[in-house]
Every structure is written in structure tokens, then in C-alpha cells.
Amino acid sequence: xxxxxxxxxxxxxxxxxxxxxxxxxxxxxxxxxxxxxxxxxxxxxxxxxxxxxxxxxxxxxxxxxxxxxxxxxxxxxxxxxxxxxxxxxxxxxxxxxxxxxxxxxxxxxxxxxxxxxxxxxxxxxxxxxxxxxxxxxxxxxxxxxxxxxxxxxxxxxxxxxxxxxxxxxxxxxxxxxxxxxxxxxxxxxxxxxxxxxxxxxxxxxxxxxxxxxxxxxxxxxxxxxxxxxxxxxxxxxxxxxxxxxxxxxxxxxxxxxxxxxxxxxxxxxxxxxxxxxxxxxxxxxxxxxxxxxxxxxxxxxxxxxxxxxxxxxxxxxxxxxxxxxxxxx
Amino acid sequence: xxxxxxxxxxxxxxxxxxxxxxxxxxxxxxxxxxxxxxxxxxxxxxxxxxxxxxxxxxxxxxxxxxxxxxxxxxxxxxxxxxxxxxxxxxxxxxxxxxxxxxxxxxxxxxxxxxxxxxxxxxxxxxxxxxxxxxxxxxxxxxxxxxxxxxxxxxxxxxxxxxxxxxxxxxxxxxxxxxxxxxxxxxxxxxxxxxxxxxxxxxxxxxxxxxxxxxxxxxxxxxxxxxxxxxxxxxxxxxxxxxxxxxxxxxxxxxxxxxxxxxxxxxxxxxxxxxxxxxxxxxxxxxxxxxxxxxxxxxxxxxxxxxxxxxxxxxxxxxxxxxxxxxxxx
Numbered sequence: 001x002x003x004x005x006x007x008x009x010x011x012x013x014x015x016x017x018x019x020x021x022x023x024x025x026x027x028x029x030x031x032x033x034x035x036x037x038x039x040x041x042x043x044x045x046x047x048x049x050x051x052x053x054x055x056x057x058x059x060x061x062x063x064x065x066x067x068x069x070x071x072x073x074x075x076x077x078x079x080x081x082x083x084x085x086x087x088x089x090x091x092x093x094x095x096x097x098x099x100x101x102x103x104x105x106x107x108x109x110x111x112x113x114x115x116x117x118x119x120x121x122x123x124x125x126x127x128x129x130x131x132x133x134x135x136x137x138x139x140x141x142x143x144x145x146x147x148x149x150x151x152x153x154x155x156x157x158x159x160x161x162x163x164x165x166x167x168x169x170x171x172x173x174x175x176x177x178x179x180x181x182x183x184x185x186x187x188x189x190x191x192x193x194x195x196x197x198x199x200x201x202x203x204x205x206x207x208x209x210x211x212x213x214x215x216x217x218x219x220x221x222x223x224x225x226x227x228x229x230x231x232x233x234x235x236x237x238x239x240x241x242x243x244x245x246x247x248x249x250x251x252x253x254x255x256x257x258x259x260x261x262x263x264x265x266x267x268x269x270x271x272x273x274x275x276x277x278x279x280x281x282x283x284x285x286x287x288x289x290x291x292x293x294x295x296x297x298x299x300x301x302x303x304x305x306x307x308x309x310x311x312x313x314x315x316x317x318x319x320x321x322x323x324x325x326x327x328x329x
Numbered sequence: 330x331x332x333x334x335x336x337x338x339x340x341x342x343x344x345x346x347x348x349x350x351x352x353x354x355x356x357x358x359x360x361x362x363x364x365x366x367x368x369x370x371x372x373x374x375x376x377x378x379x380x381x382x383x384x385x386x387x388x389x390x391x392x393x394x395x396x397x398x399x400x401x402x403x404x405x406x407x408x409x410x411x412x413x414x415x416x417x418x419x420x421x422x423x424x425x426x427x428x429x430x431x432x433x434x435x436x437x438x439x440x441x442x443x444x445x446x447x448x449x450x451x452x453x454x455x456x457x458x459x460x461x462x463x464x465x466x467x468x469x470x471x472x473x474x475x476x477x478x479x480x481x482x483x484x485x486x487x488x489x490x491x492x493x494x495x496x497x498x499x500x501x502x503x504x505x506x507x508x509x510x511x512x513x514x515x516x517x518x519x520x521x522x523x524x525x526x527x528x529x530x531x532x533x534x535x536x537x538x539x540x541x542x543x544x545x546x547x548x549x550x551x552x553x554x555x556x557x558x559x560x561x562x563x564x565x566x567x568x569x570x571x572x573x574x575x576x577x578x579x580x581x582x583x584x585x586x587x588x589x590x591x592x593x594x595x596x597x598x599x600x601x602x603x604x605x606x607x608x609x610x611x612x613x614x615x616x617x618x619x620x621x622x623x624x625x626x627x628x629x630x631x632x633x634x635x636x637x638x639x640x641x642x643x644x645x646x647x648x649x650x651x652x653x654x655x656x657x658x
Contacts, residue, residue, distance in 0.1 A: 121528060145649055147476050150529045176529070194529045199450060199522065200479045200505070201649030320474055320530030 003067045005036050009057045018054030064111045068243050077107035078254040085112040090119050091137040092209035099139050099205040111136035120191050132215045134246050140206040146198035149206050151265045151305045153177045153194040154272050156208045159252035160190050161275040169235045172277030175307045187230025215239045266303050282326040332396050334365050338386045347383030393440045397572050406436035407583040414441040419448050421538035424466040428534040440465035449520050461544045463575050469535040475527035478535050480594045480634045482506045482523040483601050485537045488581035489519050490604040498564045501606030504636045504652055516559025544568045595632050611655040
């Protein structure tokens with residue numbers, strides 16, 4: 001109902017539309033309309049009212065509200081259901097809980113204005129202050145095998161990098177899924193944490209958590225992050241409207257996920273290569289399970305998303321590990 | 330404390346031991362001893378008491394009590410912590426919840442006398458009546474990659490098959506993890522359901538759920554299971570004491586898991602081959618994700634646990650699927 005009222009107000013543009021007209025069009029009482037308008041105002045919509053003329057939207061907030069994000073999204077899978085929260089512990093934790101208990105469908109998106117316990121890889125905490133970033137999770141229920149799930153994280157990186165470039169940020173992907181501001185010392189713009197619950201040959205759900213530093217200035221980062229953290233604000237020198245930017249990410253994710261369902265991950269890897277800043281570089285590798293450290297040249301990724309590294313005569317396949325690009329001498 | 334009292338009573342054998350002696354040895358009050366004895370009786374221990382002589386164990390119940398299972402187990406990893414329950418929804422669900430919330434360690438075992446919502450693969454319900462089976466889950470926190478986790482299910486099958494043969498059941502493993510009664514029309518003795526929670530390159534936990542039909546007679550199975558279900562009772566024609574049998578499974582699991590940590594899964598695959606009833610047979614395969622159906626000869630498993638099937642000139646690698654052995658003509 002709220003969405004329908006918003007659509008009516010939106011389509012009226014700058015014109016006022018009377019409560020009676022809204023009530024008649026939607027077949028509910030004027031009192032119900034009045035209550036919904038109140039809710040919308042509480043949610044951050046600036047809705048003007050004039051006793052003779054009715055209502056109009058004075059301004060749409062750049063708040064990450066499900067109704068706003070859904071508007072004109074035309075999602076096939078990713079974004080068909082969207083939940084927005086003011087504050088959560090972590091959108092991944094919330095997503096996993098809802099996936100377990102409420103059976104939310106393939107493509108469900110959860111977004112929060114603030115995370116109080118945002119987490120990155122290896123249980124590291126992830127800085128996610130209110131209103132200045134986009135902290136969200138996407139729940140997927142793919143029918144491919146659990147072994148394929150890690151590639152979802154590369155798919156997510158492609159979606160974010162594509163949307164960032166379209167929004168004017170010079171960026172690239174460092175294998176496997178870091179989005180770096182290539183115009184500003186490769187500062188890190190985004191964190192991605194993919195988790196899954198699976199049986200031996202069947203995925204229950206994959207949760208892709210994505211945290212994007214949007215309108216955070218350098219001074220707003222905690223001191224220990226200031227050296228390496230970046231944001232779209234720092235990259236572009238201006239603020240980004242979050243709702244249309246998130247919509248664009250979701251559209252890319254939707255497109256890529258449909259591609260995976262039809263053709264597998266090979267086209268995703270192809271697109272990943274276009275955004276890569278790792279391939280062709282001399283890199284240092286720290287193996288995650290082995291803790292082995294070595295250097296070599298990143299030459300390609302294979303169709304599993306593994307990084308192929310030339311070490312002397314030998315080509316090593318890096319499935320998991322921390323990779324850093326060696327500064328050019 | 331209960332475990333200590335049990336050990337004192339056990340070491341006294343058929344002799345009585347006074348409450349005062351127990352209290353002094355353990356440095357607690359006689360009232361405390363009296364309360365613990367009461368608890369032990371409630372848990373199913375038949376403890377005799379004579380006002381002059383004190384206490385002795387008249388009979389130890391064949392109940393799946395943590396204290397009983399721990400007794401003389403000498404676990405390295407699997408079984409170092411054991412939780413027993415009278416009744417749970419499903420030991421896998423309980424194990425996952427405790428792994429999420431209580432950070433239970435690598436090798437923790439959960440066992441229940443009854444599951445009210447036992448589940449098998451593909452969300453099928455799993456018949457798990459009270460007191461006649463062994464329904465348990467093992468929580469592992471291995472440091473190998475998520476891609477390796479499916480092999481845990483083959484490791485579990487080896488442990489169960491080894492313990493079953495030692496207990497006198499003619500049985501073998503049908504790929505990947507069904508334990509069949511080869512003496513009675515390949516009736517199914519055991520269900521194994523392996524689940525995991527993982528990040529892209531790191532396992533949070535693996536839960537191996539194992540359900541074993543121990544002392545269930547054919548008539549006790551629901552009608553729809555009667556054609557294919559088997560039990561150790563049907564296989565051997567006599568009851569099996571559950572505690573020592575479960576202990577033996579846990580010892581095998583502990584041994585195999587230590588081997589994996591030291592040498593990887595190759596030795597497990599070697600042992601799996603010894604118990605296999607699939608290799609060398611003509612089989613039908615239904616691919617799980619593709620639903621493709623075909624026939625061929627099972628020739629081996631590779632070190633990933635995948636089944637190698639010769640189909641005409643071609644060798645296909647079956648990673649996931651339902652396999653049935655074709656009756657010989």
C-alpha cells in the first residue's frame with residue numbers, strides 16, 4: 001500500500017493530489033491514507049500537505065528504504081524482495097537468520113543504514129557507520145554445486161566495479177574481490193564477504209555481503225583505517241546518491257546472475273578480466289591455509305576463478321590467499 | 330563430578346563403597362554425593378544402596394549418555410566433548426545452532442535418544458525412533474578449504490562401515506556414503522547428512538549427521554520404508570549394545586580425522602575402496618543438478634571422492650548424483 005501511495009504521488013510530480021483521490025483510486029479509507037502518509041514521513045519522506053489540495057512529495061530522502069530501492073528496479077531475481085533496516089548487527093547475520101528461518105527466496109536483498117557488528121573476512125570487524133555507506137547482503141539459492149559458490153564473490157565484484165565506473169569512479173578489482181580506487185593509491189572502496197550453508201551436493205543458501213564506502217570523508221575513518229581505506233567521495237570529490245547507485249549494482253547483479261544460470265560462470269570470468277588490476281602484475285602471495293609466501297606474475301584466472309601465477313618456470317594455481325601487488329621499482 | 334563418582338563406583342566393581350568414602354575421596358559433602366547418585370539414577374543407572382555398605386552399580390544402562398560414551402574413549406579430537414539429549418528436533422540442527430552460538434570445539438559430538446524432526450538429504454524426513462538407533466552429529470572445524478568438505482562424508486562412511494564389520498555386520502559402502510547390508514538385499518543401514526557453513530576460503534564448521542538403525546525390527550519401520558530399510562538387528566539377528574558400538578565409530582572417526590589432518594584425504598579414499606560395493610559394478614546414474622540419466626561401469630573414485638564411470642569409450646566423473654547398482658542378469 002505504501003508503495004502504491006508513493007507511486008501515485010510520484011506520478012503526480014509537483015502537482016498536489018487529494019487524500020480523497022488517493023483513497024478512491026486505491027479503494028481504502030482516507031484515514032488509512034492519512035496513516036500511511038504519516039508512516040512515510042517517519043520513514044524520511046518529506047510530504048507536503050495543503051488542506052485544500054492534498055499531498056505532494058517535496059523531497060525524496062536518499063535513504064535506503066525498500067520502497068525507494070524497488071521503485072523502477074525491474075528485477076528478475078536479485079531485488080525481487082528487498083528488506084531495509086535502520087540498524088542491524090550485520091546484514092549477513094540477519095540474512096543467514098532469515099534464510100534459515102523464513103525461507104526468503106532466491107535474490108532477496110537486505111540493506112541497513114548502519115551495522116553495529118559488521119564483519120569482514122577472517123572475523124575482522126568492518127567499519128559501517130550510519131547513512132554514509134551501503135551495507136547490504138544478497139541471498140542466493142542457486143542450484144549449482146557448493147564447489148561453485150566461491151565464484152559468486154567474483155560475480156559480486158564485477159557488479160560493484162561496473163556500477164562504480166558508471167558512477168564516475170576510477171576503479172579496478174584486485175583478485176579475488178577487492179574494489180580499489182585506482183586514481184588514489186589503490187585505496188579500498190568495498191568489502192565483500194561471501195558465506196554459504198550447504199549439504200554435500202546442494203547449496204541451502206549463499207549470502208553475499210557487500211559493504212561500500214560511499215560518502216565517507218577521509219577524516220571520518222578511524223585512524224587505523226585511514227592509510228588504506230577509500231570512498232567514492234574521496235574518489236570523485238563529490239557525494240553519490242545512494243539509492244540510484246545501489247539500484248544500479250542490483251541491476252548488474254541481476255544480469256550477471258541470470259547469465260550464470262543460463263551459461264555458467266565463464267562469461268563472468270571474462271567480464272572480471274576487464275576490471276582486473278591484478279592480471280599482468282608482479283604480486284606477492286600468502287597462501288591462506290599454508291601460510292606459504294612467494295612472488296610471481298599474475299597471468300590469468302581460470303574458469304574456477306583461481307589465480308594463475310607464474311613462479312619461475314612453474315605456473316601455480318591460487319585458490320585462496322592474500323595477494324598484494326608489488327610496487328613497481 | 331558425576332563422571333568421577335561413576336569412575337569410583339566402576340573401579341569398585343561388585344563391592345559396595347560408602348557415601349562417606351566417596352565424599353572424602355572427592356572432597357565434597359555426603360549430601361552432594363547423595364544428590365549426584367539421585368541424578369545418576371534418573372539418568373538410567375541402576376545404583377544399589379545398602380544403609381551399612383554404601384553404593385554399587387547394579388547395572389549400566391545401554392543409554393546414550395555422555396558420561397558413558399566418554400568412559401575409556403581416549404579421544405584425541407572426535408569425542409573430546411560429548412553432549413547427550415533425550416530428544417531433539419534433529420542432532421544436525423542442534424549441532425549447527427551450538428556451533429554458531431556456543432563456539433563448541435572441533436570434534437564435538439551430539440547424540441540423542443530420539444529425533445522428532447530427523448532429516449536426510451534433500452530435506453527428506455529421516456525415521457529416528459527412541460532408544461533403538463544411534464542418531465548423532467559430529468562438529469568439525471577443519472582448516473582445509475570448503476571444496477574439501479564433501480570428502481568428510483566419505484570419511485564418515487568409512488568409520489561406520491569399519492565399526493559395523495567389527496560388530497559382525499556384513500556391509501559395504503554404496504557411493505558416496507550409504508552403508509548397505511550386503512547379507513540382506515542391500516538394505517540401507519545408515520543415513521549420513523553432511524552440512525557446512527563456510528566463507529569463500531574458510532570453513533566455519535562442518536556438521537556430519539549420522540543415523541544408524543541399530544535395534545529396529547522390520548515391523549517397527551513405517552510401511553513405506555519396509556522394502557529398503559535395514560538394521561543391525563536384521564543383519565545380525567541379535568541386538569547390539571549401543572554405547573560400545575558408538576564408541577567404536579568415534580574411535581574410527583578420530584583416527585581417520587587425525588589422518589586427514591596429517592596426510593590429507595588420499596588414505597581415506599584408499600580405505601573407502603576396501604569397503605566399496607559400487608566399484609566394478611554396472612550402475613545407473615542420475616545427475617543431481619542436471620537430472621541427466623545414464624548407465625556405465627563404476628571403475629574408481631578419484632582423490633576428490635568423485636566416482637569415475639566408464640560410459641562407452643568415455644570416462645565420466647560423477648561429483649554429485651544418485652547412483653543405483655544394476656541388478657545382474
